[in-house]
Amino acid sequence: MNKVYVKHSVVAKIRRFTPWIYANEIDSDPEEFQSGEVVALFSKKDGFLGTAYVNPKCAIFARVLSFGKEEIGKKFFHNRIKKAIAKRGALLHVTNAVRLVHSEADFLPGLIVDQYGDALCIQINTAGMEAFRDVIVHTLKHLLNPSWIEEKSDVHSREIEGLVSKNGTLFGEAKALFELHENALTFLVDIQDAQKTGFYLDQRKNRAICASYVKQDDTVLDLCCNTGGFGIYALKAGAKECVFVDVSESAIEQTKANVERNTLSGESLHVKDVFTFMKEQKYKNTFDMIMIDPPSFAKTKEQANGAKRGFKHLLMESTKAVKDSGLIALFSCSFHVGKKELLEIAMEVSHDLKVQYILLEQMQQDSDHPCLINASASFYLNGLLFRVEK
DSSP states (O other): OEEEEEOGGGHHHHHTTOOEEEGGGBOSOGGGSOTTOEEEEEETTTEEEEEEEEOTTSSEEEEEEESSOOOOSHHHHHHHHHHHHHTTGGGGGTBSEEEEEEGGGGTOTTEEEEEETTEEEEEEOSHHHHTTHHHHHHHHHHHHOOSEEEEOOOHHHHHHTTOOOOOEEEEEOOOSOEEEEETTEEEEEOTTTSSTTSSOGGGHHHHHHHHTTOOTTOEEEEETOTTTHHHHHHHHTTOSEEEEEESOHHHHHHHHHHHHHTTOOOEEEEESOHHHHHHHHOOOSOEEEEEEOOOOSOSSGGGHHHHHHHHHHHHHHHHHHEEEEEEEEEEEOOTTSOHHHHHHHHHHHHHHHTOEEEEEEEEEOOTTSOOOTTOGGGOOOEEEEEEEEO
16 A cells, blocks of 8 residues: 655644545655545654545545555445445435435545435446445445345536536446335435435435424425425425425426425426516515525535625515515525524625515524534535514
8 A cells, every 4th residue: 555645734624524535735745646545644743644545636635544554445435335335324214215325524535425215326427436436336335135226426526626527327237217205205206316315315314493483375486496395394284375486397297296295285396597576576574484595506616706796686576576574595505605604695695685684593404414624624504594674
C-alpha cells in the first residue's frame, strides 16, 4: 500500500475524524497515484493517520475509509454494510423502503444503497467505490438476497471522478412499479424512471411532521410536489383540497396515480414551472398550508446566490398566497443553502412584506440518512415550518 503524506496543518482535522482531504492539503505528488487507489495516510511529523482511497482528478483528493489500519477488501465491506443494515431495523416498522447505506455517514464514502422491499437501488459515485464494485454487489447479494439490483449512480458525481455512467439493471429482473408503504399510505414508485434512487425517502419524517399540523378541511398547496408526498399526507390528514404543481409531466401523472391508490380526492394537478405558476395565479390569502420543496438549486457553492434568489421569490409568493396564521414549510436539499441561509431569506421576506414568521419546526433528513457531525456536507436537507402572521 502506497503512502500519501498530508501537510502538518491538516493533522488536527483528520484526528477530529474529518473524512475528506483536499488536493491542496497533501504533501505528496498527486500524479504518483491512481484513481481509486487505496493508500495509507501519513504525516511526516505525526506518523500514520488512516486508510483512504484517492483520486488525483478531484478537488477532494482522499476520502477516509478507516482511521485505523485495516485491510480494505471483502471482510471490510461485509462488516461495514452489515452494520449499516442493522441500524435501519426500527424504520421497517413504518415502511418497506429505507436507505441502508448513506455514504460517509456509514463510513463508506461514495456508496448509496436503498432498499425497496426485496429490491435494491444503488449509487457508486466515486472511483474508490468503483474499484470495489464487484465486492460491493457480491456482499449485498450475500447479506440481503435481493430479487433485483438497479444502479442509478449520480452522473454528475461520476463525471467529476472521471467515470462513465453505468446505470441500469445489475442483477435480476426489473419490475414496473413498486408499492412503497409509509405510515399507512401507499406510493407507487417507478424505480428505473424516478429521480435519484426512486423516492425521496429522506423526507419521510418531515412529511409526517407537516401533516400533523393539517386541520380538517384545510386547503393546501404543494409546490415542486414530485410524486405528491407532502400533499398526499395532507389529504390523508383531512385537507379538503390540495393543489399539486411540478414541472415534470411524469411526476404529476405519478401523483395522480398515488392519490387514486390511497382512495383520496380533492387534488388539483398542474404541470408547470412553479415560478410561472405562482406568477400566473396571483394567489392572495388562499391556502391554509403551503409546502415548498424544490430540487437542489445549488449543487455548487458558486450557485448559492442564484439559489437564494429563487428561494426568496418562492417564499414571497407563498407568503402572499397563504392565509393569515397559515403555515409554510420551506425546504432546501442543498448543503450550500442550509438552515442559516433559509432563516436569512425569511428575515428578508418578513421585512419586505411586513409579515412575521413564527418558527414551529426545524427539520432535517430522516434517520436512515444520518448526519456525520465531522462532515458538514452531510447536513444537506434542511426544512423550516413557519406560521405566518400578517
